[in-house]
Amino acid sequence: xxxxxxxxxxxxxxxxxxxxxxxxxxxxxxxxxxxxxxxxxxxxxxxxxxxxxxxxxxxxxxxxxxxxxxxxxxxx
Amino acid sequence: xxxxxxxxxxxxxxxxxxxxxxxxxxxxxxxxxxxxxxxxxxxxxxxxxxxxxxxxxxxxxxxxxxxxxxxxxxxxxxxxxxxxxxxxxxxxxxxxxxxxxxxxxxxxxxxxxxxxxxxxxxxxxxxxxxxxxxxxxxxxxxxxxxxxxxxxxxxxxxxxxxxxxxxxxxxxxxxxxxxxxxxxxxxxxxxxxxxxxxxxxxxxxxxxxxxxxxxxxxxx
Numbered sequence: 001x002x003x004x005x006x007x008x009x010x011x012x013x014x015x016x017x018x019x020x021x022x023x024x025x026x027x028x029x030x031x032x033x034x035x036x037x038x039x040x041x042x043x044x045x046x047x048x049x050x051x052x053x054x055x056x057x058x059x060x061x062x063x064x065x066x067x068x069x070x071x072x073x074x075x076x
Numbered sequence: 077x078x079x080x081x082x083x084x085x086x087x088x089x090x091x092x093x094x095x096x097x098x099x100x101x102x103x104x105x106x107x108x109x110x111x112x113x114x115x116x117x118x119x120x121x122x123x124x125x126x127x128x129x130x131x132x133x134x135x136x137x138x139x140x141x142x143x144x145x146x147x148x149x150x151x152x153x154x155x156x157x158x159x160x161x162x163x164x165x166x167x168x169x170x171x172x173x174x175x176x177x178x179x180x181x182x183x184x185x186x187x188x189x190x191x192x193x194x195x196x197x198x199x200x201x202x203x204x205x206x207x208x209x210x211x212x213x214x215x216x217x218x219x220x221x222x223x224x225x226x227x228x229x230x231x232x233x234x235x236x237x238x239x240x241x242x243x244x245x246x247x248x249x250x251x252x253x254x255x256x257x258x259x260x261x262x263x264x265x266x267x268x269x270x271x272x273x274x275x276x277x278x279x280x281x282x283x284x285x286x287x288x289x290x291x292x293x294x295x296x
Contacts (some may be wrong), residue, residue: 010176019122020147034221039123042149043175046221049294 002051004064004073009040015067016040018060027055029075036072051075077105078274078288081112086119086144086155089163092228094164098293106284110163111270114155118143118243119218124151128244136242150204150217152224153246158234158257160269166281170204170225179204179216181280182229185213189231189269195259205233205246211254215246228265232256232275234263 020037035049057074106171186206187197206214213230232255240253
């Protein structure tokens with residue numbers, strides 16, 4: 001199981017919002033393809049999937065905030 | 077490479093941007109910047125809300141105007157002729173991988189560009205963009221894919237500000253927009269604005285001295 005964690009996006013910024021999931025739970029995802037879009041201030045960050053597998057769980061939904069290092073999803 | 081797309085449809089320029097991002101990620105091209113002016117169009121970012129569009133879709137389509145949902149940060153904005161739009165395609169991995177620092181750098185480029193016209197552009201804490209005496213002259217909305225940037229900024233030069241009254245720009249109802257022409261009381265040459273912009277862009281981002289390629293001749 002690979003945990004997808006919120007990466008640091010800017011110095012001194014400890015959180016970001018999830019603005020868009022490119023996939024739903026149960027989808028097959030490939031390493032490197034767009035998985036989730038995060039937003040901080042006027043910038044969006046397209047995060048690639050860190051692994052290939054099935055998107056098992058989404059722990060932070062669209063519109064919700066997360067802290068740097070927090071688990072956003074699990075891929076297995 | 078700095079590529080001046082001239083007056084171009086938003087969606088067409090978007091395709092060119094995405095293509096450039098893909099090529100930058102693969103290392104096929106170096107850091108690049110696309111410059112453009114767009115035919116009138118409203119775009120709304122991921123975090124934007126449709127209620128910030130104050131005119132019905134029907135009324136808009138009657139005027140031949142569209143609202144496009146786009147994958148940048150920020151709320152709703154307007155693009156039209158007389159507004160300088162820039163889409164930097166830069167690999168931020170080589171530049172500290174910091175989204176907020178990138179936004180501040182874009183503001184610095186704009187503030188430097190405005191100085192050529194003795195206009196004092198300012199940052200306002202918590203309100204990304206460039207402001208002159210409390211009115212907004214330039215808007216930012218960026219995105220990255222694999223730390224390569226796309227989307228970017230728009231600077232109101234000679235643009236018809238009337239279009240902004242159809243929206244709550246950036247989702248703020250109290251906001252007042254301004255332009256270089258509005259402040260100076262005369263229109264200015266877009267090509268000269270672009271030249272000043274490029275000088276500042278190169279300085280702030282330490283870009284190599286590249287030529288400017290023109291893909292479209294500007295419609296007079």
